[in-house]
Amino acid sequence: MYTPLITPEQQSTPVWFPDEQQIYRSKYIPDHIFVVIQDVMTKVQFGIYPLALLINVVNISVFLKMGVKDVMTLSLLSLTISDFLSLSIGSTLITIDFMDRSSLASRVERYVDLSSLYRWVLSLTLITQSTSTNITTLIALERCLLVPFKLKSIVTMKRTAVAILCIVVFGVMVNLPNFLTSRFLYVFNPRLNVTRVEVRVLKGRRIAEEISTGALHMIIYPISLIIVVTSNIIMIRGLRQAAKVRVGRGARPVKQAGHTETPDIGRQPSPTMTPKASFDQQAITKDTVDDKMYDNTNMVLETSAIEVIRNNDHSDVNTSNINHSRGGISGKDNTDIATNSNSSSSSNKNIPNETMSSNGTNHNIIDDERVNKRSDGKTNDNYNKGIIDVITSEDNHNSINTNQAKGPKDQSTAVTTSASEATRPRQVLSKTNIRLVNMLLVVASITAVFHVIAIFIGLWIVFERELAPDGYYSNGFFLLTKCAQFYFVFTRSINIAVYIKFNLKFRNTLLAMCPAFFTRCRPTTYD
Structure with missing residues (x-):
C-alpha cells in the first residue's frame, strides 16, 4: 500500500482553512x-x-x-x-x-x-x-x-x-x-x-x-x-x-416574334424521393441528377455543333437545316451559306417549328467558341451569319435582339460577350448550408462566452497573489x-x-422515438 510522505504539520492542514483562520481572508463581496x-x-x-x-x-x-x-x-x-x-x-x-x-x-x-x-x-x-x-x-x-x-x-x-x-x-x-x-x-x-x-x-x-x-x-x-x-x-x-452555381436554372425563355419555344432539355425533373429520405439527401441527389443531365446535354450539343462546322467546310449545309437549341433560328430553305450570306443573315426572321438536316438528324447548337472558328482556326463571318448561337440563360434573351440588329462583323463579338455574361456564376446558398452556418454560429457563440469566463478565472488564479493576500x-x-x-x-x-x-435527421429520429401521444408529429423531409 502506498503511503504518502506527509509531515504531521501537513496532516493537520486541510485544503480549506479552518473557520478560525477565515478572518484574514480577503472578501471582495460582503458576506x-x-x-x-x-x-x-x-x-x-x-x-x-x-x-x-x-x-x-x-x-x-x-x-x-x-x-x-x-x-x-x-x-x-x-x-x-x-x-x-x-x-x-x-x-x-x-x-x-x-x-x-x-x-x-x-x-x-x-x-x-x-x-x-x-x-x-x-x-x-x-x-x-x-x-x-x-x-x-x-x-x-x-x-x-x-x-x-x-x-x-x-x-x-x-x-x-x-x-x-x-x-x-x-x-x-x-x-x-x-x-x-x-x-x-x-x-x-x-x-x-x-x-x-x-x-x-x-x-x-x-x-x-x-x-x-x-x-x-x-x-x-x-x-x-x-x-x-x-x-x-x-x-x-x-x-x-464556393456556393452552388446553376447557370440559367429555372430560366423562362422570352418568346420573340417568329421564334418557337423549345423545352429546356438542360433541366430535368429530379426523381421522386421517398418520404423517409432526409432533406440533405434529397438536395444532394437532386443537384447530382441536374448536374449529370446538364453535362450530358452540353456534350450532345457540342458534338452536334462540331458536326455542323465540319459540314460547313464543304459548303453543303443549308441554314434552313439547322435548328438551334432553346429557341434556335434558321435561314431560308435551300440557301447556300458561301454564295448567299447576306440573304441567309436577313432570313433569320422566319423560324420553322422543326427542321431536319440533310442526314435526317436534328442538330442543336449551343454557344461555344468553336462555332465561330473554322477547322483551320480562322474565323469567318459567313458562319456567324448562318449560325446564331443561343445563350442558355434568362439574362441573355435581350442580347439576341441586339445581335440581330448589329452588322455581320459586330455580331460575333456581341455573341461572345453575351456568352461570357451568361456563364458568370451566381451565388446560391442552399438551405442545408444555411442550417450548417447557423448551427456553428450558435455553437461558436456559446463556446466563446464560456471561454471568456474561463479566461477571467485563469487571470484570477495567475495574479491572485497581487490581487490580495489570499x-x-x-x-x-x-x-x-x-x-x-x-x-x-x-x-x-x-x-x-x-x-x-x-439537424433534420436528429429531429426525425427523435420524433420517431416519441411515445404514442406524439404520433401527430410526423418526421418531415422539408422545411
Missing part, C-alpha cells in the same frame, strides 16, 4: 450579499442539473438510434457523452453544497470533510469541461475542412476517433497534478473530536494547482477560442464564395466559478434545441 447570491444559484442549479442530465440521455439515445455512420454524428455523440459525464460530476458538487447548507451538514461532517471533498470533485469537473470544450473546437475545425475546402480525404472516421481520444487524454494529463498532490486519508480531527475522511495535500500543491489550472484557463481555452472563431469565419466565407480563497473567485458552472450547465441543456432546429 450578507454573497450568502444570498450563493443560495439562489445553488437552488437554481439543483433544479437545472436533473433536467440537463435527462436531456443529454435523450441526445445519446437519439444519436445511437441514428447510427454512428459519419464524422459529424461521431463528434456530436462524443460531445454529448462528455457533457453527460460533466453534468454527472457537477451534480455531485451541487449535492455537496446543498448538503452543507442543510441540517444534515452536522451529521455528515462527522464522517467526511465536505469542503475538501468539494475541492477535489471540482478538479475532476475541470477534466470533463475541458474535454467538452476541445471537442466543440474539433467540430468547428472539421466543418471548416469539409465545407469550404472539401477535404474529405483528411477528415475520416478513424482520424476523428483518434483525435477525440487524444483530447480526453490531454484533459486528464493537464489536471493530473491536482490529483497527484492530494490524498484521501482517514485521520483524527481535533476540532470535531472525531476520526473522519479528509483530503490532505502534499508539498507543492499550491504550485501544481496554479500551473495546471492556469495552463487550462490561460493557454488551452484562449487557443480553443481562436480556433473556433477562425474556423467559423473561414467556413462562412468559403460557403459564400485572493485565491476569496468569495469573489468562488462566485465567479459558480457563475461559470451555472453557464456551463445551462448551455449543456439547450444543445437539444440546437440539434432539433438545424
Whole structure:
C-alpha cells in the first residue's frame, strides 16, 4: 500500500482553512450579499442539473438510434457523452453544497470533510469541461475542412476517433497534478473530536494547482477560442464564395416574334424521393441528377455543333437545316451559306417549328467558341451569319435582339460577350448550408462566452497573489466559478434545441422515438 510522505504539520492542514483562520481572508463581496447570491444559484442549479442530465440521455439515445455512420454524428455523440459525464460530476458538487447548507451538514461532517471533498470533485469537473470544450473546437475545425475546402480525404472516421481520444487524454494529463498532490486519508480531527475522511495535500500543491489550472484557463481555452472563431469565419466565407452555381436554372425563355419555344432539355425533373429520405439527401441527389443531365446535354450539343462546322467546310449545309437549341433560328430553305450570306443573315426572321438536316438528324447548337472558328482556326463571318448561337440563360434573351440588329462583323463579338455574361456564376446558398452556418454560429457563440469566463478565472488564479493576500480563497473567485458552472450547465441543456432546429435527421429520429401521444408529429423531409 502506498503511503504518502506527509509531515504531521501537513496532516493537520486541510485544503480549506479552518473557520478560525477565515478572518484574514480577503472578501471582495460582503458576506450578507454573497450568502444570498450563493443560495439562489445553488437552488437554481439543483433544479437545472436533473433536467440537463435527462436531456443529454435523450441526445445519446437519439444519436445511437441514428447510427454512428459519419464524422459529424461521431463528434456530436462524443460531445454529448462528455457533457453527460460533466453534468454527472457537477451534480455531485451541487449535492455537496446543498448538503452543507442543510441540517444534515452536522451529521455528515462527522464522517467526511465536505469542503475538501468539494475541492477535489471540482478538479475532476475541470477534466470533463475541458474535454467538452476541445471537442466543440474539433467540430468547428472539421466543418471548416469539409465545407469550404472539401477535404474529405483528411477528415475520416478513424482520424476523428483518434483525435477525440487524444483530447480526453490531454484533459486528464493537464489536471493530473491536482490529483497527484492530494490524498484521501482517514485521520483524527481535533476540532470535531472525531476520526473522519479528509483530503490532505502534499508539498507543492499550491504550485501544481496554479500551473495546471492556469495552463487550462490561460493557454488551452484562449487557443480553443481562436480556433473556433477562425474556423467559423473561414467556413462562412468559403460557403459564400464556393456556393452552388446553376447557370440559367429555372430560366423562362422570352418568346420573340417568329421564334418557337423549345423545352429546356438542360433541366430535368429530379426523381421522386421517398418520404423517409432526409432533406440533405434529397438536395444532394437532386443537384447530382441536374448536374449529370446538364453535362450530358452540353456534350450532345457540342458534338452536334462540331458536326455542323465540319459540314460547313464543304459548303453543303443549308441554314434552313439547322435548328438551334432553346429557341434556335434558321435561314431560308435551300440557301447556300458561301454564295448567299447576306440573304441567309436577313432570313433569320422566319423560324420553322422543326427542321431536319440533310442526314435526317436534328442538330442543336449551343454557344461555344468553336462555332465561330473554322477547322483551320480562322474565323469567318459567313458562319456567324448562318449560325446564331443561343445563350442558355434568362439574362441573355435581350442580347439576341441586339445581335440581330448589329452588322455581320459586330455580331460575333456581341455573341461572345453575351456568352461570357451568361456563364458568370451566381451565388446560391442552399438551405442545408444555411442550417450548417447557423448551427456553428450558435455553437461558436456559446463556446466563446464560456471561454471568456474561463479566461477571467485563469487571470484570477495567475495574479491572485497581487490581487490580495489570499485572493485565491476569496468569495469573489468562488462566485465567479459558480457563475461559470451555472453557464456551463445551462448551455449543456439547450444543445437539444440546437440539434432539433438545424439537424433534420436528429429531429426525425427523435420524433420517431416519441411515445404514442406524439404520433401527430410526423418526421418531415422539408422545411
